[in-house]
Amino acid sequence: MPAHQLAPDITGDPSETLxxxxxxxxxxxAALRAMREHARSLSSDAAGDWVSQQILQALLDQRVEALADxxxxxxxxxRLDRAVDDDLPGTIYVGRRHVxxxxxxxxxxxxxxxxxxxxxQASPADPMDVARRRxxxxxxxxxxxxxxxxLDQGGDLQQSRLLTEEIERPRSGPMRDIVATIQPDQDEIVRSGLGQTVCVQGAPGTGKTAVGLHRAAYLLFTHRExxxxxxxxxxxxxxxxxxYISSVLPALGEVKVDQTTVAGILGDHLAPEDPAVATIKGDARIAPVLRRALWMHVLKPTEGVLFTKGINRYRVADHxxxxIVAALRGTTRYGPGRATLAQRLAHLVLVRMEQRGESPDDRVQDAVARSKPVKQLVDQVWPKLxxxxxxxxxxxxPEFLAAAAKDDLTAAEQSLLLWAKPAKSFRSAKWSAADAALMDELGDLIERTxxxxxxxxxxxxxxxxxQLRALGRRCRTGSATVLGDLAQGTTPWSARSWTEVLTHLGFEDGxxxxxxxxxxxxxxxxxxxARLLPSIAPDLAAPQSLRPGSGSLSVRPAPxxxxxxxxxVREALSRxxxxxxxxPDASVAAVSKVLxxxxxxxxxxxxxxxxRLLVIPASLAKGLEYDHVIVVEPADIVDAEPRGLARLYVVLTRAVTSLTVLHARELPAQLC
Known part of the structure; x- marks a missing residue:
């Protein structure tokens, strides 16, 4: 071993130390159990009223759950043995929660x-007041x-054997936390401040998902209230x-975090749709089209308001x-604009009343705003939608779409968007996943998200x-952690740069x-x-792995x-x-029958x-990992979709111990 490298050091009698x-x-x-029992013994009866008692009890229940061992x-x-004598303990045990x-x-x-x-973060070059890390x-x-x-003797540290064993340990079931194995570059991301939006471009196996989850846990700890x-x-x-990721945050003591999908937020609309149509609907160019379509429903009044109270009549002229409508149109959200229009019309009626010597108050204005003449005019020129x-x-x-689209969509794109057989009403329409994002955009134009x-x-x-705009609206005053890999983009609209993604989210400075x-x-x-990268993401650096994995790959022709x-499969079961x-998705039933x-x-x-043994459609493999992966017929996976090479890249990078590739057809040229 080179003199400048320091092997892990065991001092004293190992068994006695253990x-x-x-x-x-x-x-x-034992102390954690006592903390949990103490939390369980607390009562919400001290709260003043029933609502406060329910809120306090919910908080106590969360506390008990978070203290589970x-x-x-x-x-x-x-464990950290500190090298300085200050107000902090000399020995610190680092764990998943405070005890x-x-x-x-x-x-x-x-x-x-x-x-x-x-x-x-501590190292011999920068020990951070630590003499020994255990x-x-x-x-x-x-x-x-x-x-x-x-850490107080200079030199360089070798890779920790225990750290390597923990990273390489076979796993089954849901994803584990990586709190014991976070690397310095990952830790920098995890501890980024709440006000900062961070985007992580992560190659397969770099732990980007775990980093994102741990950042959420860190922010909840640091900015709890x-x-x-x-x-x-x-x-x-x-x-x-x-x-798959559901157990990570609870293991870190964070039990109150919503986990969902885009469909869970926007609505689970499943109507099938041509990918070419979905691509147009997903394009940011359609946002101004939706805005115009909404505001085109606001019309110029052709008559004013005549409000009658007893024998008195009060008129607001059409001009x-x-x-009022012109002043409000497009300067507020659509829903509040309706209410404001009614109030401003009512205000002019009150001006007429005051001109006749009356002294109306706010209650009178509200009554006028709710009156039939005012409501009729509002419904005519600013309909509820x-x-x-x-x-x-x-x-x-077609005419309405053309007027709303202006120059943002071509005639060919407009033709694609129009339904071949329009539903009789919006209530009977069958909506697609792409439609869900458009409705969310319209919903925010009507009422704030x-x-x-x-x-x-x-x-x-x-x-x-x-879809990114829909998510960005939900954290417009907050921050975000954006995770992904451009090389694993498998949709027709997959992003080509993270600048593009951050812009659509509304976090250009991320x-x-x-x-x-x-x-x-x-x-x-x-x-x-990585042989696929020049074809699917030529601008990305090739990923590297700390694990040599000699013998981990087997590519077999399979007539x-x-x-x-x-x-x-039997070979894998023996390990x-x-x-x-x-x-390939189309082969799931056939492969299941073979097994x-x-x-x-x-x-x-x-x-x-x-x-332990799962048959996985290629379209569901993203984000998952298995100790032993067997990929069946790569060429069919590539042929199944326009970005099939990217899908194959995803599939080939799910293995953490061994990968076996079986092919009766020729492999894609990039892999040969």
Whole structure:
């Protein structure tokens, strides 16, 4: 070993040290149980009224849930021995949450606390007041090993063996947190401030999804009061993905975070649609078309208001009503504009009353605004509308669409947008996923959309401009964490740059960070998949992996595909870890039939399945990972969709231990 490298250092009797650390773990677990019991014993009866009692009880229930001790995960995973004598403890245990004893002495410090930052960032070059960093190895919840790194002696540190083992450990079921293995570049992103929008371009295996989730946990810890009011939301590509990541935040003590999909926000509209039409609907150019379509419903008054009270009549002339409508049109949201129009018409009626010596008050003005003459005029010139009504008219009426489109859409694009067989009414219309984003845009033009404090968007490269605008509206006064990989864009409207994505979200000043160093996908597998990059994302740097993975890749011609598949699955079953058989969507049933004699399940779009052997449609593979992946017929995956090469790149990078590629057809030229 070179003299300038420092091997992990174990001092004293290892067994005695382990016993001491296990005793601290037992003490900490007992203290956590006591904290939870104390929280459970608190009563909401002290609140003054029933509503306050319900709110307080909900907060107490959340506190009890957050203090749950997950027996299969370590309560702490690191220790810092500090080199300075100050007000902070000399020894700090870093873990998933704060734990203190009955005298409020800290036994475990939350990984998000400022003092814990040294666990991730300290080095011999910058020890950050730390003399020694200790990492712990666990099996289940039991402490089994430790490893010391001296930070006060200069030189360079070798890669931690325990860290490597934890990263490479086979996994099954939902995604685990990476709180014990966060790398310095990941930690910088996680600890970015609430006011900063961060965009992470992450190659496969770089942990971008985990970084986004941990940033959400960090912000909730650092800005608890503010985000408790405004909320944090995680948006993923599908429900299977959300199920896969669902246990990460609860394991970190964060139990009140909404996790949903774009369809969950905009509405689960499933009408089939030509991708060419969906692409036009997803283009940002349609936003001004929608705005014009809405405001084209506001008409110039042809008559004024005649309000009668007893024997008195009060008139607002048509030109006065026209001036009010012109002043309001387009300067406010559509819904509040209707109410304001009624109030301004009523105000002019009150002016007439005052001119006759009367003394009307605000109650009179409200009554006039609700009166039949005023309501009739408002309904005539500023009709009450829903997004569905406006969109139905836009897609059904060629003349209306042409007037709203102006020069933003070509005649050919307008022709594509028009329904071949228009629904009789907006109530009977069958809406598509692309329509949902248009209705959301119209909905915000009518009434303001509620906003969040922070939004985490994963696989953002696959969202259309209109979907991104819909998400951006929900955090217009907050910030966002945007995650994705341009090379994994598989929709016809996939983004070509992150500047484009941030612009549509409304965060043009967001910082773009690129993660290219992978920890999970073996290098041999990643290098094979990266042969596709010049064709799908030539501007991206090729990803690198810390894991050589010698022997992790097997590419096999398979004239008898069924027999080769059965053999490959049996080989994988003889090894430890989860197995994903990823196939073209059209081949799912056939492949499942081949595996009839083997205990397997087919992954559905709505849930993640922790069964050991899964058959996975290629369209659902994004964001998931398995120890052993068997890819069936890459050429069919490529041929199934316009961006099939990008889909294949996704599929080939799901393996964290081994990848087997079976092909009866010729491989795509890029892989040869």
């Amino acid at each position: 016993d001491t650390e296990r005793a601290h773990l037992a003490t900490s677990r 997950h027996s299969g995960t370590p309560l702490f995973f690191g 203190h004893d009955d005298r409020s002495r800290p036994l475990v410090i939350d990984w998000r606390a400022p003092v814990s930052r040294a666990f991730y 990492r712990f190895g666990y099996h289940g919840g039991d402490l089994t090993a430790y490893e010391d790194e001296r 503010k985000l408790a009011r405004s909320g944090v939301m995680i948006v993923g590509p599908n429900r299977a993905f959300l199920s 006065e009503a026209s001036e 829903t997004p569905q009504q406006v969109l139905h008219r836009l897609l059904s009426d 509620a906003v969040l404090g922070h939004l985490v968007v994963d696989e953002a490269q696959d969202l259309s401009a209109m 910082a773009v960070t690129e993660l290219t160093l992978g920890f999970r996908v073996p290098r041999e597998v990643l290098d094979f998949a 008898d595909l069924a027999a080769s598949l059965a053999q490959a 430890e870890g989860s197995i994903g058989v990823i196939v 009839t004699d083997l205990d397997h399940r087919v992954l559905s779009p709505d849930t993640v399945d922790d069964h």
